[in-house]
Each structure stands twice: as structure tokens, then as C-alpha cells.
Amino acid sequence: KQEVTQIPAALSVPEGENLVLNCSFTDSAIYNLQWFRQDPGKGLTSLLLIQSSQREQTSGRLNASLDKSSGRSTLYIAASQPGDSATYLCAVSQGGKLIFGQGTELSVKP
């Protein structure tokens, strides 16, 4: 059974820092991996989608990597801003559905 783990569960950094969020999964037979952002009381906003054949995707200050063989993905956020404060979720697509980690709650202090 696929299990997705995100470390750390919570992270607090000062504004301007670069940071890395980690995601690991137990079964490497995934179709793709997607990173989402969730603001309090809101739904999920898709940030980056990495196909299983890809190694990384970039969007603005965000860069996501995927190492399928080791079952790991990282989300790198450059020059963090208070507006980046949210919960970040990674999810793997397998068997036609998404399997989520528990999320990392990020707080960026001004």
C-alpha cells in the first residue's frame, strides 16, 4: 500500500530564506507527483506537476524535483515571502487516484 510522508510537519522561517520541503513515498510505481498549496479554510491550489519520466519542474520561485527510484521529491522555495505561508501537500498519482501526504505547515515571518 502506497504511503506518502512529508517532513517536517511544520516549519517557521524568516522572510527571504530559501527552504526545502520533503516528500517521500514507499512505492515507486507512480504515474506523476503533484505539489499543492492549501490556505486555511480553502481548497487545494496546484503548484507543480512532475510526470514520472521527469526529474524536475520550475515555476517562478518554486522548483520541484522527483527521484522516483529513491521515492523522494523536494519542493524548493527561493527567497520566501510572508505570502508563502500555507500548508504544502504532495500527492502521488497511482491506480487512477491521488494519495496525499499529511502536509507541511509553513510560516514565513516578516
Added chain:
Amino acid sequence: GAGVSQSPRYKVAKRGQDVALRCDPISGHVSLFWYQQALGQGPEFLTYFQNEAQLDKSGLPSDRFFAERPEGSVSTLKIQRTQQEDSAVYLCASSQESVYGYTFGSGTRLTVV
């Protein structure tokens, strides 16, 4: 529509009451998913439709949960005889194809009192 629309945004139900949650996916999206998200947790899969066919309902927690998508567009998640443990945010997502990823709605926050 431009995005996935869910209604109502908030629902308070008395224990034992039946509730119906609606999801209006992005037009043309073949696949539709329901997820349950407890406070402080990641979303958990409930069920999945491809057009009107319910292909996977393995995540439905009990036979009190029922989902339908009769015309392959709008979907309804029904919970009968609600219990306190049903309190959660119910998220709907749609997808054109898995390769393009999934788009989520804002969710329905259900509170059972």
C-alpha cells in the same frame, strides 16, 4: 465553468440527519474524485468516477456514504444518518486526464453536532 465548484461551502447537520454535497466539475473533465480531509490531515480518497461510471469506491468509510454522477457531469456525495466522526472538509477534484493533473474545488466543511 472556469473551476471546480462545490456547494454548500459550509454545512452544519444534527447527528442522524442526511446531507447532500454537490460538485460541479470543470466542463469536459472526464474524471471526478471525492476526498475527505480531517483537521490537520492530508486529504483521503473516497471515490472516483470516469464519466458516469463509479470505478472505485474503496475509500467510502461506510455504507452510509453514497456518491453518484448520473449524467457524467455534476456529482453528489450523500451521507446518511450523519455521525460526529463525519465532520470534515469534503473536497472534489476533476481531471481531463491524469497526465494533466487534478483541479480541486474549495470544499464543503461539514460539521455534525
